[in-house]
Amino acid sequence: MVRVKAAAFNPADWKSIDHGHRVTEWPFVPGIDGSGIVEAVGDKVEKVVVGDEILAIFSPNDRSGSFQEIAITHEMTVAKKPASWSFEEVAGLSVCYFTAVIGLGIGLKTSLPFLKGGPREGFEPSSVLVVGASSALGAATVQVLRLVLPEARILATSSPQHHDHIASLGVDKSFDRNSPSLVEEVKRATEGSKGVEAIIDLVGAGREERYLFETFASDGPQKYAQVWTGEDAIEVPSGVDSTMFKAGDFPELQGSQNIMLSLQNLLAESKYKLPIPIYNLGQGHTGFANGLEMIRKGVSGQKLVANP
Known part of the structure; x- marks a missing residue:
């Protein structure tokens, strides 16, 4: 109580x-x-x-x-x-951190080395696009991504006034989601201008903004993790590997009983902002x-x- x-x-x-x-x-x-x-x-x-x-x-x-x-x-x-x-x-x-961990562990199926009892092996994309990074969930996801994938290229979409803040959390380069040249800008920020290997969509943008799927590398894994927003899953183009996730999926994740303990430890160690x-x-x-x-x-x- x-x-x-x-x-x-x-x-x-x-x-x-x-x-x-x-x-x-x-x-x-x-x-x-x-x-x-x-x-x-x-x-x-x-x-x-x-x-x-x-x-x-x-x-x-x-x-x-x-x-x-x-x-x-x-x-x-x-x-x-x-x-x-x-x-x-x-x-x-609490809710944004908990959901961010589920988004990586279940949505992208990465390892979670900071989570006691969590997965120690998983998907290791070299580049990830975080859609909606200036939301509470987005900013939490950026931090957890940086813990899990310290060498990955983390790209993000948000309103321009938030770019400096999310950069301080671990984003390598941010883009205005309303930019008419977004696809080209994102691709140029990846190795060989090929595009990203993964997208984590935290605002359901893929439902209307279909051009986001064009930021994928054509020869990459094309992994798309979408948060549940209360609507049906977003349909994705052929070849895209899509997973919907929500906080309530925690029973499916190894070590999920320790998610809040991991937040407690990260806060105590000043590793989470x-x-x-x-x-x-x-x-x-x-x-x-x-x-x-x-x-x-x-x-x-x-x-x-x-x-x-």
């Missing part, structure tokens, strides 16, 4: 409210990201004790949604908060109402948080 000190907003929150996404019964409490202080633990809990400051993944229902003062979550979804990080800063780390800047909406119902309205309209390059 956690006394929530800060909760972060995700697109899933407004989709739950507006469309019933992941809602099993009404009324319900939204919120899947948050941080706080442990107030009580079950008899079999071993990783945390009462008084620990934590960040966690929550579930959107009346007992476990993070948009409330007290919420219950599972030990596997918890990581201890570093003393140097505020509750607001860590509130939005704040993916995107936070914007604190303040305390109480007004902050949460404003946050939901903002996330409905779309927020670029910021993680919205509020305090119950």
Whole structure:
């Protein structure tokens, strides 16, 4: 049981409210990201004790949604908060990191050397295009990619105002997704101007922006990992190896019970940075109402948080 000190907003929150996404019964409490202080633990809990400051993944229902003062979550979804990080800063780390690890381990099928019990062998592309790198998930994925593939050429699409920030997280070269010459620009940034070996699409861009598939090297593995956005899988051109992934796929990944422990360790070792800047909406119902309205309209390059 956690006394929530800060909760972060995700697109899933407004989709739950507006469309019933992941809602099993009404009324319900939204919120899947948050941080706080442990107030009580079950008899079999071993990783945390009462008084620990934590960040966690929550579930959107009346007992476990993070948009409330007290919420219950599972030990596997918890990581201890570093003393140097505020509750607001860590509130939005869990879901994007967890999903990024799933995206690499299941979506691209890479190794995950930092994950206890995780895969030690896997796909090793020499170049990867991260689509939507300035989102929280995108910025988390860039960091995990750099840990997994330290020698790979990591390319990314985002709005130009975010290019410097994602470069600081590990991107080698960024591109404006709206550039009319994007395909040529991406290919020129790869060895021999052949194109990329893998794409990880974190915003479902491939559904409408079909030219993204032209950035693949014609003689390469053409691996495409697409995050589930609530819609059917994106159809891909012939020859492209596509995998859809979502956080809920974790049972399929070796070592998934230790994903949050790996985040805890990376934070403690200063090997993981704040993916995107936070914007604190303040305390109480007004902050949460404003946050939901903002996330409905779309927020670029910021993680919205509020305090119950």
